[in-house]
Amino acid sequence: MKDGPDSNTNPRILPQKRSWQLLVVGDGGTLLTQQDIESLTRILDLLPYVAGLDITTSAGSARVSRDVPGNYIQQADQILAGMFTRNPDVTGITFPATHGRAAHTATADDPHVLPHDRALTAIMDARQHGEITADEMIAQIRQAGS
Incomplete structure (x- = not known):
């Protein structure tokens, strides 16, 4: 590794900040609790290859996915x-x-x-x-x- 200003930084120990928030689209989303939102967010954290999830509730369906800033x-x-x-x-x-x-x-x-x-x-x-x-x-x- 070449020496540089960041060569002593171990990326495995840097604090991680989520670069996205959960986007919920559809009537079924109205019945999701805060705990449900946190759980779905964690699932998408653990499975980065999953683009989104389809949720079915008694109020209808919803699509949850990552919403990243435009830039x-x-x-x-x-x-x-x-x-x-x-x-x-x-x-x-x-x-x-x-x-x-x-x-x-x-x-x-x-x-x-x-x-x-x-x-x-x-x-x-x-x-x-x-x-x-x-x-x-x-x-x-x-x-x-x-």
Whole structure:
């Protein structure tokens, strides 16, 4: 490992802060208690590969998923760009294949977490500014990722 300002930092002992909150969409969500919300949040913490869950209650169905800030992907892209700028010996960072999609490699010329992250960023910004509903956001994200 090269010496740098953060070379003495052990990432396993850094305090962790959740970068998202739970999004609940649908009539069934009205019957979820705070303890239910905390439990569902913990499940999504433990299973990062699970995009969301469908919940059925006596009031109907609900979809729960992670709601990340609109600039979350942009922040990750900026971190990648900074890494490539600071250390030209790093030539690629590969993000694994998920949900049937191919793996994606970020490079200095294309420092993006996702191959479709520009579209994703625009969708999340639109949601953050109230230009689209949560359901529209989910549909557009699914379409962008397919």
